[in-house]
Amino acid sequence: MPDTVTLEVQRYRPEEETGPAWQRYEVPFRPEWMVLDALNYIKDHLDGTLSYRWACRMGVCGSCGMLVNGEPVLTCATYLEELPHGSIRVEPLRGFPVIRDLIFDLTDFLNKLKRVSPWLVRKKEQPVADGEYRQTPDQLAEYKQYSMCINCMLCYSACPIYELEPEFIGPAAIALAQRYNHDSRDEGVQARMDVLSQHDGIWACTFVGECSAVCPTNVDPAAAIQRYKLSATLDWVKSTVLPWGKR
């Protein structure tokens, strides 16, 4: 086992440089350390100017997503030991504008997320006196997988379509739309379909499938999008081809 490991970190200091540059750091190698622990070591002991996001350190908050050796991962869930020996390259997630060092801008995603109404839409709220909206375990199972999304942006970073066509709403936002579509308490399916059946919605996806491959919580956004395509097609057949199927 080596005593140290070299981290090559992409730096971007807009006040100093016009573009990103690589900086090497030698950190102690400890088998129980994640990549995030190594970054924290750099921040605490070697270079306090290094900027990156992190919060929970246990794969829940979704804020420490970065490219490690070119792969989008949560740095709090990637052991140094699992990576090939030699230097480890750490970059900000691909496909997003970089603000500083490893920090990228999330505004585009947040705007897109808002468009799919990621909340329970009700035509009419029932009075509080009527009690809770109850669900059976089967009804919960319908959408639970999609509710595991932690907005870590790894799926966007793995999606070449989002990089090539930045107007694409993207995997996580569509998976989250499905999370509410499949919820028995929701009544906003049609409103979301109107947004997502546009060209920048589900039809921009060409099913590369990498969004699901990198997802740390097994949400499977690729499946969510393909299911959406099927239901959008059936919806179109019902409303257009079959005159009696019109809404």
Next chain:
Amino acid sequence: MNPDYRPYHPKWHRTPIPIFWWVRKRAYLKFTARELTSLFVAYSAVLLMVHVRAAGGSEEAYERFISWLQSPLVVALHVVVFIALLCHTVTWLNLAPKAMVIRLGGRRLPDAAIVLGHYAAWLSVSGLLAWVLVGT
């Protein structure tokens, strides 16, 4: 110092997308290769239409078309087309469970059953066509 930098005004860096983005990862390369098999699907559709048109024309024109089909270069091309079509079809059918969730008696049908159903339908239609074309 960066002369373009103004304090308190964010200056984002956007990495341009390389033209060879599809060789960055094996998965992207596989995806691109599969997308390219669509060209062979389009070619076979056009070939079928040309074949039907030739069958509706004069006997001499049809013979000419058939002898073109039998030339070694075209046969070699069509072997490649056939392999590409098989790849396209198999990958398409294997992905079917991603899009389809079928419930029977309240239980979700396993992915393997959906894939097998698609293969069964594909073989049945192919068998029927083969019977119509060769058997009659």
